[in-house]
Amino acid sequence: MLDRRAIMTATTALAGFFASAFGAKTAVAAPAPERLFKGDVENRGSDGRLERLPTLDLESGQDFLTGFRVKVNGDFSRIALRRSRKVLEDAGLDRYGDYPMAQVVKLFENDPVIGTNTRLWLSSQQLTWKAIQDYFHDNAEKYIAEMEAADEQGPGTLELNPGIEPEYTKHEIHIQPGGYVGDEFAGHIYHYGTNMFFDGKNNQDEGHIAHAATINVPEDGKVNRILELGSGSGQLTVATKERFPDAEVWGIDVGGPMVRYSHMRAVDLGVDVNFAQRLSEDTKFPDNHFDVVFSHLFFHELTKEASEKTIAEAHRILRPGGVFFPIDLWSRAERPGVQAHQKYSYWWNHRWNDEVWFMEYAELDLEGTMAKVGFDVNERVRGKRFFEDLTGTKKA
Numbered sequence: 001m002l003d004r005r006a007i008m009t010a011t012t013a014l015a016g017f018f019a020s021a022f023g024a025k026t027a028v029a030a031p032a033p034e035r036l037f038k039g040d041v042e043n044r045g046s047d048g049r050l051e052r053l054p055t056l057d058l059e060s061g062q063d064f065l066t067g068f069r070v071k072v073n074g075d076f077s078r079i080a081l082r083r084s085r086k087v088l089e090d091a092g093l094d095r096y097g098d099y100p101m102a103q104v105v106k107l108f109e110n111d112p113v114i115g116t117n118t119r120l121w122l123s124s125q126q127l128t129w130k131a132i133q134d135y136f137h138d139n140a141e142k143y144i145a146e147m148e149a150a151d152e153q154g155p156g157t158l159e160l161n162p163g164i165e166p167e168y169t170k171h172e173i174h175i176q177p178g179g180y181v182g183d184e185f186a187g188h189i190y191h192y193g194t195n196m197f198f199d200g201k202n203n204q205d206e207g208h209i210a211h212a213a214t215i216n217v218p219e220d221g222k223v224n225r226i227l228e229l230g231s232g233s234g235q236l237t238v239a240t241k242e243r244f245p246d247a248e249v250w251g252i253d254v255g256g257p258m259v260r261y262s263h264m265r266a267v268d269l270g271v272d273v274n275f276a277q278r279l280s281e282d283t284k285f286p287d288n289h290f291d292v293v294f295s296h297l298f299f300h301e302l303t304k305e306a307s308e309k310t311i312a313e314a315h316r317i318l319r320p321g322g323v324f325f326p327i328d329l330w331s332r333a334e335r336p337g338v339q340a341h342q343k344y345s346y347w348w349n350h351r352w353n354d355e356v357w358f359m360e361y362a363e364l365d366l367e368g369t370m371a372k373v374g375f376d377v378n379e380r381v382r383g384k385r386f387f388e389d390l391t392g393t394k395k396a
């Protein structure tokens, strides 16, 4: 007869081996009493800014998947890149040439090596979401009570407006089950899931803290009010408040579960940030209100129409001289110099990773749209491969 306990132990040990092989941590930290808010549920304490996943089994599984994702993003992706060059060569095409999206898709979509790489990437994502969602659903009562307890506590405020969600926001973007608006644990799922997306290098919000440091400020240096559009699980909003401790900082998101989780996490970290369930295209803030409005990994998940409305809205709520700072993946996939392999990733993300609006984003002229509503747009810094550093200043 199979000894289930022995198998589980061996599996956990194996996961632990992979985790340590990839540098992940599995040591259990005791909960720090000062980090507990009234009603806080912390099964296994916190590791710095990260509240540990509630069971060792779940944490080990996530560590394993993170290690696997590192492998996929590294060695396996390099194999797929080499393969894409061979496909181009076999077709008599220059590997650095600019080819239209339709041609790129035709060349690569049925290639087994490139397809396997995509499949491995997607599977790591699916397994990550599923394990986290299952745990919180199985223990829903406890974690709903925890959010209810945090709803009323500070620092910072929470505003929920259920029912505002437009249809285009109801998709399971990047195959996150339930999406941002359809699962009451969307914030938990997104936060723990994206730890894996960042190759395990964002457990302490390292990526978000680094982005907060890049946010440009108005020329006169006055930063009294700041807003993040599409604040997700609030990691960047919190990091921004830490960079600008004297400013009033807001995060808005269409997802009620997203802002609810963000507020709870900010309460847990003791950071005074306000979160509200509101739409980026209709923020309800007064004219000329903010000094800085920014976003991160946001516009590629909007329709073109919502992007245009959002940029106009950002312009309305910024004061003259105020700064708009959207950070995202490159838009305009058809711009010169985008290699075929990278262009193909727009398409497979759209087709298989449920990035429903990615192709609209791939066609969006972000800078042109900003200029059209009245921003002075800076020159893009091209130092990084995927992220734009693009600033719009509201003309005085």
Ligand SMILES: C[S@@+](CC[C@H](N)C(=O)[O-])C[C@H]1O[C@@H](n2cnc3c(N)ncnc32)[C@H](O)[C@@H]1O
Residues within 6 Å of the ligand: 169, 180, 181, 229, 230, 231, 232, 233, 234, 235, 236, 252, 253, 254, 255, 258, 278, 279, 280, 281, 295, 296, 297, 298, 301, 302, 306
């Ligand atoms: C990829 S997440 C980015 C989260 C966060 N900025 C970060 O970097 O971790 C995009 C977020 O935008 C939100 N969102 C999508 N459409 C929105 C809209 N029209 N108004 C406000 N938030 C929206 C989603 O709910 C989601 O939380």
